[in-house]
Amino acid sequence: MKTDKEILLRNLFENWAGEKAENVLPLTAHGSNREYYRIIGGKKQAIGAYNPDLAENKAFISFSRHFKKMGLNVPEVYAENLENHVYLVQDLGDITLFDFRNSKNGFTGEVNAVYEHVIDILPEFQIRARKGLDFSICFPRDRFDRQSMQWDLNYFKYYFLKPAAIAFHEQELENDFQSLTDFLLTADQDYFLYRDFQSRNIMIYEGQPYFLDYQGGRKGSLHYDLASLLFDAKADIPPEQRNALLERYIKRAGGIITIDRQKFIAHYYGYVLIRILQALGAYGYRGFYERKTHFLQSVPFAQKNIAWLLDNNKIPVKLPALMDVLQKIADRKFVDLDTQDDGRLTVRIYSFSYKKGLPQDDSGNGGGFVFDCRFLPNPGRYPEYKNLTGSDAEVIKFLEKEPAVHQFMQSTQTIVDNAVDNYLSRRFNHLMVCFGCTGGQHRSVYFADRMAAFLKNKYNINVILKHRERDTA
Template identity: 50%
Template sequence: MKENDLNQLKKIFQKWAGEVVEVVSPLPPSGSDRIYYRMTGSDRYALGVVNRNVKENRAFIGFSRHFKTLGLKVPEIYYVDESEKYYLIEDFGNTTLYDWLSNSRSGKEMPSDIVSFYKSVIDNLVKFQLEGKEGLDFSLCYPRHSFDKQSMLWDLHYFKYYFLKLANIQFDEQLLEDDYHRFADYLQQAENDYFLYRDFQSRNVMVTPDGPAFIDYQGGRRGALQYDLASLLFDAKADIPAEIREELLDYYISVLKKRIDVNETAFRNYFYGYVLIRIMQAMGAYGFRGFYEKKEHFLKSIPYAIDNLKFLLSKVDLPVSLPALTDALQQITTSKKLLEISEKANLTVMVTSFSFRRGIPVDTSGNGGGFVFDCRCIHNPGRYDEYKNKTGRHPDVIAFFEREKEMENFLSDVFSLANQSIQKYLKRNFKHLMFNFGCTGGQHRSVYAAEKLSAYLRKHFPVNVILKHQEILTWPDDSVER
């Protein structure tokens, strides 16, 4: 089936680009059933998408075309196969807001330039919510036209069956169901005639030289303003500090007030209710992918979600009585089984790119050892004018490497060594491991290789990955020569 899918994508790429595909590279799988391939010809490149859910495809394609007319930075739809199961879209590169945040912060601190970027994201969110609904064909929405009571109950039951039960949290089935209905009825009282993006979080915001770009809104529908803001500010692994969350909440309200009348007290009250249902929905997803499908890397988000629950339970008093639900949530925060999950992810892997002109990075963990890979054996795009002012994160440079077998073969050997080392380090409960990639300028080959290894490790192992590019000082902008 995979071969047939690839052949079909190659056919539509040739129809669109007027040239054959030279390289096809699968992107790491996410939490959905969609499959993405980066496709590169001699002059053009695109992301090829395979998804058998035609209704979901129609929503994404229709929404994309609508948002494009509003000037929102969403992928351009290049070509759609007549079956509507295959299509080509614009490629925004590899760097998500979550990647930038993870690779730039020290501890829990958030750099000021990232806070400013979040505010730009919020500016766009308000535009999605207010302008995006105007003229939008809501009949495309899948699986529901709005985030109504039925949708809320689906999320709450998802949390019950795939998180509470699989984590062995005790609860009374009927009392919890009663609370679910009271909770959903309360949330439905908020104004809800806006576009709700549904999954507005840091992995669905791309960092580009032109600012933020947005993906994965195919689950969009009518709903309340608070839900998407809750998704962004209480994004589990983004782990935004409480004081920054409050600053961004204030900023959102200030932007919103310039556009519509806002009862700030009511808005804030409903906001924390939507924070709670969003956390529960996300924990249901972590449980399904982690406990049920045995994909351990999804479990790494659970400790962050528990921290968010602790904050809500200690700081927020919702104006609706939910005793059974509150008891279940309190059990989550003290569960020994869930505490063990947070203790498993205690191996930190440092991945760096560097220039040999400046020297090999020092291992500050005190362990010594690790790996240094010399990328100078690989064809260098920096020799060509069109790539000189770009880095290994830029889509043009990515396409260059994915046309070259040298990088693919090189990384295959790197992944093999990484597999052997990390399996042993996890077994022996070691705490630190380092991988360094060097090239002449530390801008193209080493950056690309470090990005690929980091993505590979995050996908396959329950480890904490820290990625640092020593020669790239400003993450969002690939236009400045280093």
Template identity: 50%
Template structure:
């Protein structure tokens, strides 16, 4: 984020909130060019956004206000400066549905808690599609106000040029174009007078106190009911078991029937087709971001997409013949090149280091491998007991000096380094992917923060590893 944009967002926050920014955090970009920063004030925390695409901004801001008026769980818009392409919105924290899936997945199964959350999400999806559609100003939709023939052909060409061609999949150009036309005409026969969220997937759903909230709907438009459900259930790296998908499809049909009569057989037939076009659209994105823009983490979704594609091709029974399209998709599944893409045999060990408060509980292990350590820092002399350090953290120099001069911290950390180093050496030699180390204390602000910072510095200097560092109590205070 450019400094002038950051300054403008800080100024907008301080003018709107009558508060002073004391901390900022640049948030990582995902698949878009929008930029986000967390602004932490003395009284509250918000997210600042910058997007040079004015039309996309207008769509997002208009939709947000409309959905909020319907009681849907979307972030509140606090302030905006249209001429500077910036706005402030509610901070929903850091936990996406995708993060939660990593926490709760059990082996090859699927945790009951996750099924319940998905059912909550599906119930809200029905509300977006029907209640959200009522009175929505579709004139602000961007780039089109309907998922129509043009939109579908764009997606299919995206798949052709950025995935098939870059992955060197052979096909007959004219025959494939003929199938694209026939396939899109078939999908257009489904009723399409509903709000289509467009990117309804696990990274665009936040969990706040166990309840789903929704973001990134600026690409919304009119469309068929099936598309968003396909996006949710066949989200590549979410990797839902097929039986769970089938059960959730049945649940969706029960929910939609409560408010509108739907032919379940016809719905399901179209649903399979919309799963196909959604997978192809996603693969186009993986190809563009991964093969073309060289963003490797997008390539890691390809193996999951291949499995989804194989499943749907085994099950689909379209009333039309699209032989060249099916042939190309089967070639995608069989491609030895694509089977190797996304594999990360030479990846560096990733070490997640956390500080936390025991009052909130020990952090969950996202990888579910159960590896790692939790160190209790509460035996160390606590600077938080002294008034001059209460408002500080383990990153502030006076607190650092306290630990160096008036505590047992050096001895404690020497033991930690010895134990953790042994594991890091072994994990690297055995090509393990993840290690988690957490430090806990009473308040999660002084001893645990200093310990986490110190271990991160030590490991960066000694090993060639990737490290992520989280101070969980700071995140909670900022929410």
């Protein structure tokens, strides 16, 4: 049964595209209350968004058009019906920078090269694109000022510290919050602050990074967005690469404006701290209060970043009460949150060829899912793809042109997502997910890769990916 939102989006799509919307596929929600749909017609497709917050929609659309005019890689806005809270934007696929990093099994040279490219682009948003930007439509404030910082710090205090039962002295902690805020505000605040510049808001589309979720942008310092990217908890960037990317940014931004390196680095680590505290507040709000427990599984990664800051003496101002709290967080064993023990859920994902039978389940549990990809278009029938696999960009592009591929992906992700949530709540420790096709080389490999990236992005669980035929060819 079609919802009112879907009907509105179908009508908007058909008016824009001049053709019927053949499929409207809901996309998996993450950390916001916005709802997204992939809308597919005969020749065109788009992402449809529903968001009841008019001010946020206006900010997103205004910023998108300005950034596009400035030559930056953001989704094109195709059409909007703001009276009914819907709009259409360019479909940039399903691969985020976070997914790309996970698909390479670590912070490889290839992943580092993409991060370097992103670092080079960041000052274009912050410095060059601020010119002509309408800051009057910023949501919810036009500047990352004292009030904004206090909101973030109280978010951390009330939604993470208190529900996690971490003891603190209220007045002394408030005094440190004021000291930290005073220090942060000594940095120049007249740049565009993206606000959520992290790996899940950067898409990899046709080999290039594209940028999303800047509707919360406002005036602020340069440091916050850099901290958001480099201390993105689950991205888990190694300290050596993080430091090299910091130096690259200083050189790149320093080619546009004058930067005092010593002062910049001191302010940078102050903004790293407030960003980590804001993120912990978000994990607590989504996890403790909204009961979306997978958000709490990011806490151990934040603990690791806090421990690094403390061990390397990177906090640039004296904050005794806050340091005490941070040490308690770093030392705390979050038994209910950290699943890095023997009972941690492991999802084994296989691609295989039906010609050689189903993969063997060595867990002793039986069950799981087997998804048959053979009804989908087969790249292996075309000479140009015959020696490639479903992990290669050319094959990915071929498959992602097909509406049935997107629909199948969404359906399988929904099924497995529901199972993982249930298994976590019941403390099960094994799930097997298999994708089969004719040769085990193209379609099954593609879907196994996508499923692994999806689960690694959403959950702190063991994901073991095995391409049975591809890896033994």
